[in-house]
Amino acid sequence: MLDQLRSHNQTILVVGNHVGIIQSILDFDYAAGKTKPSIGAIISTGRKRQKFFWGDGEILIPVFATIEAAAAWGIAANWLLCISSPTSSVRMTHAFFATYPDATGAHLFAEGIAERDAVSLIETYGADKLIAGPSGVGLCIPGTLKLGAIGGVKGDRLAALGSASGSTAVICSSGGMVNEIMYQVAAAGSNLSFAACYGGDRFPITSPLQWFTLAEQDAQTKEIVYFGELGGQDEYVLRDAIKNGIITKPVYAYIAGRYQSSDEAIQFGHAKALAKTESETAAAKMTALKSVGVAVADTFEDFMAMFSKLEQTNIPTPHARDWTERPANLVPTNYSAPTYQHRTQPSFTAGIAARILGVETISSETVAFLDTVFAELIDHGPHVSGAINSMVTTRAGRDMSSALAAGVLTVGDRFGGAINGAAHVWQSALQSDQTADQVVDDYARRREYILGIGHRKYNVYKPDPRVQALIAHGRAALLQTPHLDLALNIEALTSQKRANLILNVDGVVSALLLDYLTEKEQFTTVQLRELIDIEFFNALFLIPRSVGFIGNYLDQKRNDEGLLRLDESDTYNY
Amino acid sequence: MARVPITEYAAKRLLLGEAYRGYTVTPDTVDVAVAALNTTQSYVVKVDVGIKKRGLQGLLRLNVAVAEIAEVAHALFSLGHNRCIVEPMSAHDSGDEKYLSINLTRDGAVVLQSDHGGIAVEDAEAAALQTHDISRTETIAGSTTTSIPGVPLNDWLALMQQYHLSFLEINPYIITGDTCRLLDLAAEIDSTKANRLPDWIQEHILYKKASSDAERAVLEQDARTQAALNLHTLNPDGAILTLFSGGGASLVGLDALVTADLSDQVINYSEYSGAPTRDETAAYVKTLLSVLFASTSDQKVILIAGGVANFTDVLQTFQGIVDAFGDDIETIKTQNISVVVRRGGPNQAAGLAHLRAFLESHHIAHEVHDPSLSLGAVGTLVQSYL
Numbered sequence: 001m002l003d004q005l006r007s008h009n010q011t012i013l014v015v016g017n018h019v020g021i022i023q024s025i026l027d028f029d030y031a032a033g034k035t036k037p038s039i040g041a042i043i044s045t046g047r048k049r050q051k052f053f054w055g056d057g058e059i060l061i062p063v064f065a066t067i068e069a070a071a072a073w074g075i076a077a078n079w080l081l082c083i084s085s086p087t088s089s090v091r092m093t094h095a096f097f098a099t100y101p102d103a104t105g106a107h108l109f110a111e112g113i114a115e116r117d118a119v120s121l122i123e124t125y126g127a128d129k130l131i132a133g134p135s136g137v138g139l140c141i142p143g144t145l146k147l148g149a150i151g152g153v154k155g156d157r158l159a160a161l162g163s164a165s166g167s168t169a170v171i172c173s174s175g176g177m178v179n180e181i182m183y184q185v186a187a188a189g190s191n192l193s194f195a196a197c198y199g200g201d202r203f204p205i206t207s208p209l210q211w212f213t214l215a216e217q218d219a220q221t222k223e224i225v226y227f228g229e230l231g232g233q234d235e236y237v238l239r240d241a242i243k244n245g246i247i248t249k250p251v252y253a254y255i256a257g258r259y260q261s262s263d264e265a266i267q268f269g270h271a272k273a274l275a276k277t278e279s280e281t282a283a284a285k286m287t288a289l290k291s292v293g294v295a296v297a298d299t300f301e302d303f304m305a306m307f308s309k310l311e312q313t314n315i316p317t318p319h320a321r322d323w324t325e326r327p328a329n330l331v332p333t334n335y336s337a338p339t340y341q342h343r344t345q346p347s348f349t350a351g352i353a354a355r356i357l358g359v360e361t362i363s364s365e366t367v368a369f370l371d372t373v374f375a376e377l378i379d380h381g382p383h384v385s386g387a388i389n390s391m392v393t394t395r396a397g398r399d400m401s402s403a404l405a406a407g408v409l410t411v412g413d414r415f416g417g418a419i420n421g422a423a424h425v426w427q428s429a430l431q432s433d434q435t436a437d438q439v440v441d442d443y444a445r446r447r448e449y450i451l452g453i454g455h456r457k458y459n460v461y462k463p464d465p466r467v468q469a470l471i472a473h474g475r476a477a478l479l480q481t482p483h484l485d486l487a488l489n490i491e492a493l494t495s496q497k498r499a500n501l502i503l504n505v506d507g508v509v510s511a512l513l514l515d516y517l518t519e520k521e522q523f524t525t526v527q528l529r530e531l532i533d534i535e536f537f538n539a540l541f542l543i544p545r546s547v548g549f550i551g552n553y554l555d556q557k558r559n560d561e562g563l564l565r566l567d568e569s570d571t572y573n574y
Numbered sequence: 575m576a577r578v579p580i581t582e583y584a585a586k587r588l589l590l591g592e593a594y595r596g597y598t599v600t601p602d603t604v605d606v607a608v609a610a611l612n613t614t615q616s617y618v619v620k621v622d623v624g625i626k627k628r629g630l631q632g633l634l635r636l637n638v639a640v641a642e643i644a645e646v647a648h649a650l651f652s653l654g655h656n657r658c659i660v661e662p663m664s665a666h667d668s669g670d671e672k673y674l675s676i677n678l679t680r681d682g683a684v685v686l687q688s689d690h691g692g693i694a695v696e697d698a699e700a701a702a703l704q705t706h707d708i709s710r711t712e713t714i715a716g717s718t719t720t721s722i723p724g725v726p727l728n729d730w731l732a733l734m735q736q737y738h739l740s741f742l743e744i745n746p747y748i749i750t751g752d753t754c755r756l757l758d759l760a761a762e763i764d765s766t767k768a769n770r771l772p773d774w775i776q777e778h779i780l781y782k783k784a785s786s787d788a789e790r791a792v793l794e795q796d797a798r799t800q801a802a803l804n805l806h807t808l809n810p811d812g813a814i815l816t817l818f819s820g821g822g823a824s825l826v827g828l829d830a831l832v833t834a835d836l837s838d839q840v841i842n843y844s845e846y847s848g849a850p851t852r853d854e855t856a857a858y859v860k861t862l863l864s865v866l867f868a869s870t871s872d873q874k875v876i877l878i879a880g881g882v883a884n885f886t887d888v889l890q891t892f893q894g895i896v897d898a899f900g901d902d903i904e905t906i907k908t909q910n911i912s913v914v915v916r917r918g919g920p921n922q923a924a925g926l927a928h929l930r931a932f933l934e935s936h937h938i939a940h941e942v943h944d945p946s947l948s949l950g951a952v953g954t955l956v957q958s959y960l
Contacts, residue, residue, distance in 0.1 A: 174822020269821030300950025
């Protein structure tokens with residue numbers, strides 16, 4: 001199982017915005033030479049993106065309100081890191097595995113998860129998932145995964161954990177001691193195959209024996225360092241597994257909590273750390289493990305001394321970066337605009353498309369479609385609102401920027417800016433499984449126009465040639481056109497009522513671009529929704545038509561047209 | 575937190591419901607409660623604060639007449655206990671006493687039963703304890719096919735789930751005809767869900783009681799922070815005040831003192847974790863210092879020890895420690911107290927340097943170590959200052 005994990009990308013959903021732990025995971029990923037951070041998304045309230053350091057640079061991690069929203073967006077996670085309250089942790093664990101049934105596992109950071117809830121999580125996930133906790137600091141597979149605070153937040157330690165792995169497995173009840181032991185194993189010259197902190201609660205979800213079994217089955221692991229403590233019966237289960245040959249690899253162990261109180265049993269820091277019966281004392285457990293040949297240290301210094309016997313395997317992480325610490329030691333929290341590097345794009349249109357969609361690569365089919373759209377929308381004659389505004393401004397003696405701005409300011413629902421509104425009509429109808437009939441009835445009942453339908457000049461008898469050309473272009477490139485099909489079905493109904501209620505350019509551009517983004521760019525429904533919410537689609541008009549407005553300005557300047565005054569016949573007297 | 579005992583009264587009322595015929599009395603309520611009893615029956619009066627083997631300690635009285643209950647209860651209260659349970663006396667043959675315990679485990683529940691209960695159960699062989707393992711599915715559902723004559727096991731399992739009871743020990747119980755009478759019962763609840771239980775039960779949860787003003791102060795400080803702070807006094811007149819960080823490292827630190835044969839010199843077990851702020855740390859350390867100052871020992875050492883912290887900021891917590899030391903620096907000097915430190919984690923260099931500079935400037939004997947010194951070495955280090 002670990003081999004499988006080591007050879008694949010790991011993706012974590014973090015519930016709860018613990019900036020320090022998240023940044024430490026990103027630092028680990030960077031040192032391990034990953035090209036992409038292992039944190040797929042943060043589940044929290046507030047902004048939609050949060051900035052973190054990525055090595056010496058910065059990255060944005062998406063933030064969602066719910067696990068379901070992250071999945072709908074298209075985040076494919078295989079780990080949950082849950083840093084939230086006990087009750088919410090239980091709920092989130094169920095939500096995570098319901099959403100990602102094939103996920104590998106989780107770490108629950110919360111202390112104070114009820115025994116009943118822990119037992120119920122064991123019943124549901126104990127056999128199939130790796131779940132570190134409740135409580136503790138999580139799981140670390142050097143070079144591959146840092147799931148939690150485990151290994152700390154210090155740059156040099158994270159760099160070491162990212163850059164090499166080895167053959168020693170550390171399995172530990174305590175969050176503080178697992179980091180201590182990882183540090184001491186490294187100081188003794190050895191590297192880790194993995195380190196797991198199963199937590200100080202009475203019922204860890206993945207049990208100590210299950211972590212031992214993981215180590216036993218992992219070819220890279222040659223020996224196990226174990227830190228247990230008083231309370232509970234886990235060590236007797238381990239003893240039996242060793243006796244029965246289920247665990248055969250050498251084990252070095254320390255059982256903490258030898259203080260014997262004369263009066264009463266003391267409840268120590270961890271929930272489990274209480275010896276109510278003789279068998280729960282550290283001494284009894286040490287005897288049990290010794291009886292099956294485990295090297296049990298009598299003192300903690302003896303335990304440290306044992307580390308010099310560990311194998312000094314060093315397996316460098318491929319592509320690990322020579323990295324010790326990012327220069328700024330502050331965790332960034334302010335959002336600022338990303339600085340785009342110059343990227344080699346094959347064309348102006350491809351460059352525009354990548355920039356406005358916020359993606360790095362884009363398919364040539366989508367680029368070709370946008371190229372056609374832009375060409376069609378550059379100009380539509382001097383009679384339209386924006387063109388008139390540009391020309392009036394130019395002829396009043398103003399400069400190019402003013403003329404362009406004056407033209408742009410006319411763009412809205414009535415002129416040019418209906419593309420986004422039309423996208424909203426098609427997308428929301430399709431998302432809620434509405435038929436064309438239902439959409440038309442809805443709008444009729446509300447006495448609202450359907451954006452994307454209707455034209456001043458063209459009608460069923462005189463079709464808009466640009467619409468025909470765009471439909472032909474889209475149909476040739478796409479396997480499926482659900483948004484366009486819906487738009488045409490709506491047109492079939494509306495055009496029966498009035499001949500000019502036909503699909504217009506805004507309507508066809510928005511419908512087809514939704515289809516291109518779905519099929520060619522793998523945008524999810526939620527991602528399309530976000531584009532509509534931020535008015536993305538109106539960019540398709542503003543970009544080419546800005547060229548048209550500049551053209552209007554240059555025409556007027558070239559001809560040296562004078563101040564424009566509206567003709568008397570365009571007004572009336574009273 | 576962890577498993578915490580509840581009173582015998584609460585446990586019996588949960589298991590038996592309306593059928594239960596016992597009373598719970600406190601020094602304030604006993605007189606009124608007794609006045610309401612209109613019977614010639616005799617009663618049992620037992621201290622009900624989670625103490626075991628009450629018979630051997632004289633904390634239970636049998637065959638108490640109604641008129642004598644209040645007097646008997648007040649006599650028990652005067653021993654320092656604040657709650658008693660009063661039940662109708664019912665005679666039985668000690669040969670009929672049976673034993674049963676139910677312990678919830680990760681795999682379900684383990685039921686131990688014996689027909690030789692009472693004091694006999696102390697001798698495991700004579701008691702011939704039978705073990706019944708109940709599966710997780712059966713335990714969660716509160717429905718098992720395991721049966722023990724006269725014992726409504728399914729009802730009890732369901733009640734344990736409902737009220738977050740983790741452990742029950744009934745010793746003894748008596749079967750008379752169809753009824754199972756519970757003579758003595760000890761129970762523990764999972765304290766993580768204590769605040770979800772009905773109000774009346776909350777009053778019957780037997781949290782560890784503060785045995786001193788300092789312990790009380792720390793309980794209050796702990797309640798007011800996200801971090802965890804605790805103080806458990808071991809020997810108030812010892813020489814070593816411990817200030818450990820982390821649940822696991824605190825055990826290792828204490829082990830190191832045990833190894834150095836210093837067990838009886840340890841004043842306290844104290845552990846902080848979960849990144850307390852500078853101010854929270856300072857208030858906590860001041861409380862611990864008051865315990866050290868009160869010790870009659872003529873040699874005193876403060877041991878500050880922890881592992882390599884994952885994310886608790888060493889500088890921030892050590893600034894809090896220095897703030898507390900600063901407030902009481904004159905007493906630290908007069909009592910000739912030494913300080914031994916071993917700690918690592920985020921900002922360890924700055925944190926250790928801050929504390930070291932403070933101790934040097936006030937000429938306090940000290941040793942400050944980073945993780946290059948083994949955590950296990952603190953025992954012998956402390957010893958060298960005694």
